[in-house]
Amino acid sequence: MTNEQLSAYLSARFPDVEIKQGVQYLEITVPAVNLHDVARHLKDTAELAFDYLVCLSGVDYPEYISVVYHLESTKHSHFLVMKVKTKDRQDSSIDTVCDVWPTAEFHEREVYDLLGVKFNNHPDLRRLFLDENWGFPLRKDYVDEVHIVAR
Amino acid sequence: MGISTKKEFETNDFPILDQYEGGSIILTQLDALVNWARANSVWPLTFGTRCCAIEFMAVGASRHDMARFGYEVARATPRQADMIIISGSINYKMAPVLKRLYDQIADPKYVIAMGACAVSGGPFFYNSYSIVKGADHVIPVDIYVPGCPPRPEALLFAFLQLQKKIKREKNFKKNLVK
Ligand code: SF4
Numbered sequence: 289m290t291n292e293q294l295s296a297y298l299s300a301r302f303p304d305v306e307i308k309q310g311v312q313y314l315e316i317t318v319p320a321v322n323l324h325d326v327a328r329h330l331k332d333t334a335e336l337a338f339d340y341l342v343c344l345s346g347v348d349y350p351e352y353i354s355v356v357y358h359l360e361s362t363k364h365s366h367f368l369v370m371k372v373k374t375k376d377r378q379d380s381s382i383d384t385v386c387d388v389w390p391t392a393e394f395h396e397r398e399v400y401d402l403l404g405v406k407f408n409n410h411p412d413l414r415r416l417f418l419d420e421n422w423g424f425p426l427r428k429d430y431v432d433e434v435h436i437v438a439r
Numbered sequence: 440m441g442i443s444t445k446k447e448f449e450t451n452d453f454p455i456l457d458q459y460e461g462g463s464i465i466l467t468q469l470d471a472l473v474n475w476a477r478a479n480s481v482w483p484l485t486f487g488t489r490c491c492a493i494e495f496m497a498v499g500a501s502r503h504d505m506a507r508f509g510y511e512v513a514r515a516t517p518r519q520a521d522m523i524i525i526s527g528s529i530n531y532k533m534a535p536v537l538k539r540l541y542d543q544i545a546d547p548k549y550v551i552a553m554g555a556c557a558v559s560g561g562p563f564f565y566n567s568y569s570i571v572k573g574a575d576h577v578i579p580v581d582i583y584v585p586g587c588p589p590r591p592e593a594l595l596f597a598f599l600q601l602q603k604k605i606k607r608e609k610n611f612k613k614n615l616v617k
Contacts, residue, residue: 417532425568432568435531 289366315369323372324383331388337363344395346403353380381406402426478605479509484520489527491554494588503591508598522549528556529571541578552580555587562587
């Protein structure tokens with residue numbers, strides 16, 4: 289599908305997602321409660337068949353933390369960016385997509401490790417790189433007086 | 440060995456031969472022999488933590504060929520190695536491992552810090568929660584090689600400097616003559 293067809297399809301199927309044409313890819317912003325359903329639909333519908341989670345990353349904004357999913361379909365060669373916002377920075381938890389794209393398991397552990405986003409129903413949400421009592425170093429408000437020189 | 444002359448070793452590096460009156464001639468000769476042997480068979484540990492390791496591999500390959508200087512084989516175990524080339528940054532999780540590797544190397548041991556990361560924490564990452572700001576916070580470093588990454592020639596120059604340093608060492612004399 290082209291980006292226009294994707295956009296038409298998704299706005300008809302999911303009225304509460306925001307759809308925006310980015311520089312290169314179509315970007316959809318999904319409410320956190322619908323995340324798992326939308327992900328399932330994107331993967332399992334034959335016309336969409338987003339079977340490849342290219343990248344899962346977290347972004348720290350002043351009021352919330354956003355998690356960004358880059359999706360590709362190896363069948364139809366179309367591409368989509370899905371974004372979801374957590375409620376706020378303290379209580380940042382969203383549903384896992386591990387059961388939809390198994391590769392998300394380690395990606396989500398990394399986002400948890402560096403940004404502190406909790407993924408509900410994740411099978412093994414432990415720190416990936418850092419020690420247990422480390423903070424979440426990629427958050428903007430992370431302070432480390434010993435190792436980081438404030439500027 | 441007896442009272443030997445310079446010619447036997449074909450080297451002109453007998454720095455302390457004439458410094459003292461009598462007594463120590465045989466011992467200084469032994470120093471020179473030991474240092475000559477050590478300086479020409481420094482085996483590095485197979486150790487690379489980041490992109491500088493690629494340049495280190497290039498130095499080991501045929502074009503630059505560090506074997507010409509006796510840096511013959513990179514050993515995969517610290518028990519057989521004589522030195523570490525720290526090629527890449529050291530982060531706080533890696534630092535205890537590096538320390539342990541260094542401790543496992545038998546004396547005498549040498550360390551070359553290769554590249555900006557090993558010298559000072561790196562060109563990009565120095566102000567970071569995870570990177571040690573210079574490998575010399577963890578283990579003592581003999582030679583620093585700046586660059587990002589250093590050219591193979593720079594590393595070869597560091598090898599030669601290290602050989603010079605090894606050849607100046609006094610292994611036997613220091614307990615006998617003040
Ligand atoms: S000094 Fe440059 S080339 Fe060497 S490890 Fe650091 S970033 Fe990589």
